[in-house]
Amino acid sequence: MVFTCKICTDNIAVTQKRIKCSHCLLYYHTECVKIGKDSAGIRAQWKCQNCKIKNSKLATSEVDKKKKAHKSQTPTESESDKYSTSSSTNSTPNLNQDLITKDKNENLEGTLFNSPDILEQFESIFDNKVKPMVESIFNELKVSLIAEIRKEMAKEIKGLEEENAQLRIEYENLDEKCKKLEAKITQTDTEVSELQKQINNQQQWARMSNLEIVGLPELPKESPINLVIEIAKHAGVTLKHEQIEFASRVQPMQSKPGRPKTLVAKLKNRELKDAILSGLRKVRGISTTDIGIGGDHRRFYVNEHLTPKNKQLFNKAKSIASDKSYKFIWIRNCSIFLRRNEESPALTISSENDLNKIK
Incomplete structure (x- = not known):
């Protein structure tokens, strides 16, 4: 001191x-x-x-x-x-x-x-008498406060448990609703997929008599019907004007500079289309000089008229077949076929799932 x-x-x-x-x-x-x-x-x-x-x-x-x-x-x-x-x-x-x-x-x-120091006496009295009383009061207050805190915490915990139980009930209800929605979405997806498949099949059926001519140069004042007749003539098929319902150039989905528009022709029946395609396979293709178009010699291609979805499927099948060393891939009656070699059986590709057949 x-x-x-x-x-x-x-x-x-x-x-x-x-x-x-x-x-x-x-x-x-x-x-x-x-x-x-x-x-x-x-x-x-x-x-x-x-x-x-x-x-x-x-x-x-x-x-x-x-x-x-x-x-x-x-x-x-x-x-x-x-x-x-x-x-x-x-x-x-x-x-x-x-x-x-x-x-x-x-x-x-x-x-x-002056006998002992009075301040030391006060300190001794405080340590022996007052301090234990203060500690006792403090301990009593501490016990009382802890009891109050525990009581309040018990109330809070009970309230939280009730809220948690309510939230769990709501979660279970929402989970059940989500499962029902997922099942409904799955069912809807299946139905939509089936509808898309049906629409694609209907569109493809409507194109069964069509020819798609790709890469044929566009000429000024050309006659699409006359061009189709000349193509049939080169394939060994005599085609008349009345056997062609329509022939016209169409805008491709993805146009590229310098590439001519595709020529689409709809014939009276599918037999005429099949005869023309069969004749072109026998003569191993066709070029501009084969139909009397002057200028540079350019090859073009005559195919079956596929829907956009079937075209995508054909491109995927052709890419996979190339990686798997398949020798043959072709289209007949708007269906896709593959064959690894001359001796192996042909595979039919009609959907995305059929691509797994290519091994």
């Missing part, structure tokens, strides 16, 4: 000599109050200058009070003479007795506060 000298107002270090007033209990440097090494005998009764002055004034005041009280009790002149001797004799001893008693009380008070 740090003490402060009341004269120089500096802190009193542990290694410095100090003295405490037996009356006001304040500390002083021994040097500041000019007490030497031989002060051991007076430490218990030592008083600071302020307390000495206060005690001196207090003693004077007590004496004055005694005198006034004595005067108020003094008898009349006739009685004064009678008791003058006894009054003068008894007043002085009573005053001296009071002063002696006061000095003894002050000495006893100084001895009480």
Whole structure:
């Protein structure tokens, strides 16, 4: 504990000599109050200058009070003479007795506060009495607070459990709805796929008598019907105008610069289409010079008119067949066929699932 000298107002270090007033209990440097090494005998009764002055004034005041009280009790002149001797004799001893008693009380008070250090006594009392009481109160408060917290937590947990149960019920309901929707979507996808397949088959059936001519150069003022007749003539088939329902150029789905538009011709019946394709296979294809078109010699191709979906399927089958070293791939009656070699059986490709047959 740090003490402060009341004269120089500096802190009193542990290694410095100090003295405490037996009356006001304040500390002083021994040097500041000019007490030497031989002060051991007076430490218990030592008083600071302020307390000495206060005690001196207090003693004077007590004496004055005694005198006034004595005067108020003094008898009349006739009685004064009678008791003058006894009054003068008894007043002085009573005053001296009071002063002696006061000095003894002050000495006893100084001895009480200086015997052990009063602050250390307070600390000891606090450690032995007050501190256990404080700890007991603190423990009781802690137990009470913990009980309240547990109670509140129990309420919160119960509320969360109820909310969780409600959420679980809602989740199960949503999960059941999702499963029903998934089943419905699967069913719808199946139905849509079946409808698409039917539409594709209907579109393909409508094109069974069609020819698709790819790569044939476009000529100014050309007659598509006459071009189809010349192509049939090269294939060894005599074709008349009335046997052609229509023939025209069509815009491809993905046009490329410099590539001519595809020529599509619809014949009266499928036998004419098959005859033309069979004749072209026998003569090993056709070119512009075969049908009397001047200029550079250019090959073009006459195929069956497939739907866009069947064209994509044909391109995929052709790519896979090339990777698997298949020698033959062709189209007949708008169906795709593959054969690894002359001796192997033909494979029919009519859907995406049939591509797995190519091994």
